[in-house]
Amino acid sequence: MSAVNQAEGDTATRILDSAERLVQTRGFNGFSYADIATELGVTKASLHYHFASKAELGLALIERYSERFEGALERIDEAGGEPPAKLAAYTRIFAEVLRDGRNCLCGMLAADFETLSEPMRAAVVAFFDENEEWLARVLADGTADGSLQPEGSARETAQALFGGLEGAMLLARPYGRVDRFEDAAGRLLASLAGSRAAQATG
Amino acid sequence: MSAVNQAEGDTATRILDSAERLVQTRGFNGFSYADIATELGVTKASLHYHFASKAELGLALIERYSERFEGALERIDEAGGEPPAKLAAYTRIFAEVLRDGRNCLCGMLAADFETLSEPMRAAVVAFFDENEEWLARVLADGTADGSLQPEGSARETAQALFGGLEGAMLLARPYGRVDRFEDAAGRLLASLAGSRAAQATG
DNA sequence: GTCTATAACGAGATAGAC
DNA sequence: GTCTATCTCGTTATAGAC
Numbered sequence: 001m002s003a004v005n006q007a008e009g010d011t012a013t014r015i016l017d018s019a020e021r022l023v024q025t026r027g028f029n030g031f032s033y034a035d036i037a038t039e040l041g042v043t044k045a046s047l048h049y050h051f052a053s054k055a056e057l058g059l060a061l062i063e064r065y066s067e068r069f070e071g072a073l074e075r076i077d078e079a080g081g082e083p084p085a086k087l088a089a090y091t092r093i094f095a096e097v098l099r100d101g102r103n104c105l106c107g108m109l110a111a112d113f114e115t116l117s118e119p120m121r122a123a124v125v126a127f128f129d130e131n132e133e134w135l136a137r138v139l140a141d142g143t144a145d146g147s148l149q150p151e152g153s154a155r156e157t158a159q160a161l162f163g164g165l166e167g168a169m170l171l172a173r174p175y176g177r178v179d180r181f182e183d184a185a186g187r188l189l190a191s192l193a194g195s196r197a198a199q200a201t202g
Numbered sequence: 203m204s205a206v207n208q209a210e211g212d213t214a215t216r217i218l219d220s221a222e223r224l225v226q227t228r229g230f231n232g233f234s235y236a237d238i239a240t241e242l243g244v245t246k247a248s249l250h251y252h253f254a255s256k257a258e259l260g261l262a263l264i265e266r267y268s269e270r271f272e273g274a275l276e277r278i279d280e281a282g283g284e285p286p287a288k289l290a291a292y293t294r295i296f297a298e299v300l301r302d303g304r305n306c307l308c309g310m311l312a313a314d315f316e317t318l319s320e321p322m323r324a325a326v327v328a329f330f331d332e333n334e335e336w337l338a339r340v341l342a343d344g345t346a347d348g349s350l351q352p353e354g355s356a357r358e359t360a361q362a363l364f365g366g367l368e369g370a371m372l373l374a375r376p377y378g379r380v381d382r383f384e385d386a387a388g389r390l391l392a393s394l395a396g397s398r399a400a401q402a403t404g
Numbered sequence: 405g406t407c408t409a410t411a412a413c414g415a416g417a418t419a420g421a422c
Numbered sequence: 423g424t425c426t427a428t429c430t431c432g433t434t435a436t437a438g439a440c
Contacts (some may be wrong), residue, residue: 011405029231030317032433046406048435103313111305111313113376115232125376152389159373160366160386167369168362174315174327184362187354191393213423234415248424250417 012050014040020061024102028058028112055117058109062123065105066130069093073134083142084189087161090135091185094165098178107166132158142194149194157192164188214252216242222263226304230260230314257319260311264325267307268332271295275336285344286391289363292337293387296367300380309368334360344396351396359394366390 009017018039022031033044033054051057076089097104106127113121135158142148150157168184211219220241224233235246235256253259278291299306308329315323337360344350352359370386 025316027229027231027314027317029229030314033435034432043407044434045408045436049405052435054434107372108313110372110376111310112229112232114227115229121376128373128376151392156385156389159382160370160389163369163373163386164362164366165369166372167365167367170309170312170368170372171330171361171365174312174323174330180361183358184365187358187362190353235417236414244423245425246416247418247426251423254417256416 011040011042011046015047015050015057016061016064019057020065020105021102023058023061023108024097024105027108029115055120058116058120059123062106062109062120062127066123066127069127070130083138083145083147084192084194086138087135087142087148087189087192090138091165091182091189094169095178095182095185098169098172098181101173103169103173104166107169110166128162132162135161139192142192147194148192150192161188161192213242213244213248217249217252217259218263218266221259222267222307223304225260225263225310226299226307229310231317257322260318260322261325264308264311264322264329268325268329271329272332285340285347285349286394286396288340289337289344289350289391289394292340293367293384293391296371297380297384297387300371300374300383303375305371305375306368309371312368330364334364337363341394344394349396350394352394363390363394 015036018036019031022035033047037044037047047057051060072093073090076086079089081089094104106124109116109120109124110128113124116124132155136154139148139150139154139157139161143150143154165181165185165188168181168188172178172181217238220238221233224237235249239246239249249259253262274295275292278288281291283291296306308326311318311322311326312330315326318326334357338356341350341352341356341359341363345352345356367383367387367390370383370390374380374383
């Protein structure tokens with residue numbers, strides 16, 4: 001199992017796994033319950049037993065994705081590397097998603113935003129906020145220990161970094177080139193380089 | 203009329219205007235012929251007379267958008283400003299689109315990419331290529347006259363800049379904050395600052 | 405918890421009158 | 423060039439048997 005991608009399990013989990021991949025590849029309005037049912041070999045009615053509506057399924061999708069992401073960020077923190085290494089590890093999460101042929105779940109949902117239910121919208125924005133807060137904290141730590149030298153506030157830099165990564169993912173898929181993302185991520189991290197430590201983009 | 207947004211005209215043009223706004227706000231799979239027909243006060247059958255299929259309509263949409271964009275880029279070139287001013291003018295095109303509550307047409311279609319027809323996919327990638335080529339040319343000019351100091355090749359920098367702008371647009375809409383885009387765009391341009399000229403982010 | 409069956413509606417698309 | 427009418431299929435969702 002990868003850091004944030006799918007796992008095996010009971011029916012509800014398998015439904016989420018299938019739907020997650022569909023949203024990450026086709027968008028929230030680019031798939032139907034029939035697609036999931038066919039893939040899992042069950043009926044649409046069975047899906048509705050687990051997730052009464054598509055909006056409920058969508059919300060569950062974002063919540064699970066956010067929890068997994070939070071877990072991945074905690075593991076990076078617990079690994080205890082320096083701020084530049086943490087940022088490099090962060091970009092590898094996205095590279096892994098891309099290598100699986102997918103985009104960030106919430107990056108896709110940002111495009112579909114206007115068509116989403118209110119609970120889904122709030123959950124998407126919460127995901128972005130959590131990511132930017134984590135990044136801002138790492139940037140602040142790096143500024144304090146001299147390993148990073150962001151221009152401007154940590155929060156502003158975190159927003160620009162996160163946006164840069166989401167944009168690089170968005171464009172990498174039409175080109176079918178993960179290295180397009182990796183190059184852009186490497187550049188973004190390099191632009192934050194401090195005077196004290198070397199960069200690692202792995 | 204704005205640089206790249208809609209205009210008035212005959213029925214085909216009005217269909218394109220309506221569909222364009224729908225794609226830019228809801229995505230290609232987030233609207234139907236019925237939405238356009240209702241907005242224009244015509245029947246769906248009439249739409250099919252002008253654009254036989256949704257894929258044909260989508261292709262016409264990208265082609266018109268690309269032509270308008272090329273026109274906007276030519277006007278920037280003809281205005282004869284220095285490279286930093288050209289980049290600032292370029293970001294203002296996107297800010298204008300965002301202020302109208304829309305995202306970049308092709309940024310939205312990049313998210314929907316997997317669900318698009320082959321001709322639409324090719325047209326989306328062509329749009330990206332044209333933008334990156336124009337940006338790379340401006341970056342090369344700026345490097346030559348000392349007004350810009352990109353790190354790495356012009357082409358690589360152009361890709362990162364374009365991705366950064368598309369990502370910033372993608373995230374600005376869920377937050378309903380155009381200034382989120384403007385801040386990110388200002389940062390991106392500032393990071394390219396040369397030793398010779400001042401920055402303008404307008 | 406999964407099934408069959410079906411409702412109720414919306415989608416893209418076409419035929420042919422005007 | 424636009425209309426009415428219709429087709430066919432896909433969509434979300436529900437009722438009720440097993």
